[in-house]
Each structure stands twice: as structure tokens, then as C-alpha cells.
Amino acid sequence: MLRFLFALFILVPLLELWLLIEVGSGIGGLSTIALCLLTAALGGFLIRYQGLSTLVDAQKRMAHGEAPVDHGFHGVMIALAGVLLFTPGFITDSIGFLLLVPQLRQLLINKALPVVQIPGSPNNQGQARPHDPLVIEAEIVSEEKHHRS
Numbered sequence: 001m002l003r004f005l006f007a008l009f010i011l012v013p014l015l016e017l018w019l020l021i022e023v024g025s026g027i028g029g030l031s032t033i034a035l036c037l038l039t040a041a042l043g044g045f046l047i048r049y050q051g052l053s054t055l056v057d058a059q060k061r062m063a064h065g066e067a068p069v070d071h072g073f074h075g076v077m078i079a080l081a082g083v084l085l086f087t088p089g090f091i092t093d094s095i096g097f098l099l100l101v102p103q104l105r106q107l108l109i110n111k112a113l114p115v116v117q118i119p120g121s122p123n124n125q126g127q128a129r130p131h132d133p134l135v136i137e138a139e140i141v142s143e144e145k146h147h148r149s
Contacts, residue, residue: 016089023090039093043085046100051078073109074102 024032054075058068077099084096098104 012091013089016091019090020088036088036090036093039090039097040086040088043082043093043096043100046097047078047082047085050100050102051075054078070106070109070113073112074105077105077108 020032020036023035027035054071058071061068061071081096081099084092084099087093087096
């Protein structure tokens with residue numbers, strides 16, 4: 001794992017530098033710099049929008065008594081997308097923009113977390129949640145309710 005990270009920190013900047021030089025030789029140095037600044041600005045706008053949207057959706061779910069488990073993972077991926085988009089380069093920008101696609105983030109979350117569907121659960125509206133063997137679902141039935149019927 002350490003070798004992989006070391007190779008990643010060496011190879012990605014070298015590939016970014018090579019690609020920036022290639023693009024710069026094709027469209028010019030100032031145009032390349034302007035393009036990098038444009039992707040950072042656009043990325044900043046999208047990150048702010050999606051971050052606030054994710055936060056508002058998480059608050060709505062908590063208000064309805066649901067645990068917004070996957071929203072935390074969405075938030076981490078949005079933050080990672082921000083780091084990648086503000087790092088100069090086209091490869092990191094491409095990965096950053098891909099992480100801003102909600103369906104792709106959900107796919108990555110589904111691949112990373114084991115999930116189960118809980119039939120009959122009030123929160124189970126086609127959504128999955130992480131499997132927790134310590135959670136037992138139960139229904140509380142009061143005696144008063146039975147005596148009135």
C-alpha cells in the first residue's frame with residue numbers, strides 16, 4: 001500500500017506536468033492557465049452547491065427520524081473533489097468533476113459499503129442502509145391500544 005501511494009504521489013504530478021505542457025503547446029500557455037483557473041472556479045461553484053444540497057437533504061432526513069449515513073460519505077467525496085479541482089492539472093480536474101456526479105458517488109458508496117434491504121421498514125423506500133447485526137427492529141404495542149379496540 002505504501003508503495004502504491006508513493007508511486008501515486010510521483011506519477012500523478014509527472015503526468016499532470018506532461019499533460020499541461022502538451023495542452024500548452026497546443027493552445028498556448030495563457031489559454032492553458034485560463035482553462036485551469038476556469039475549471040477551479042466552476043468546480044468551486046459546483047462543490048458549494050452540492051455540499052449545501054447534501055447538508056440540507058441530510059437535515060431533512062434527520063428531521064424525519066432517518067439516519068443520513070451515506071450523506072457523510074457524499075460529503076467526504078465532495079471534499080475530495082474540491083481538493084482535486086483546486087489542484088492544478090487536467091487529470092485531477094477530471095477525477096474531481098467525476099466525483100461531483102451524484103450517481104457515481106452513490107455507486108462508489110454502494111461498492112464500498114455492504115448494504116441490506118430491510119423489508120417492511122418505514123425508512124425502506126427503495127433505499128439501502130449499512131448492515132448492522134446489532135440492530136433489532138421491533139414494534140411497540142401499548143396495552144391501552146388493544147383494550148380500546
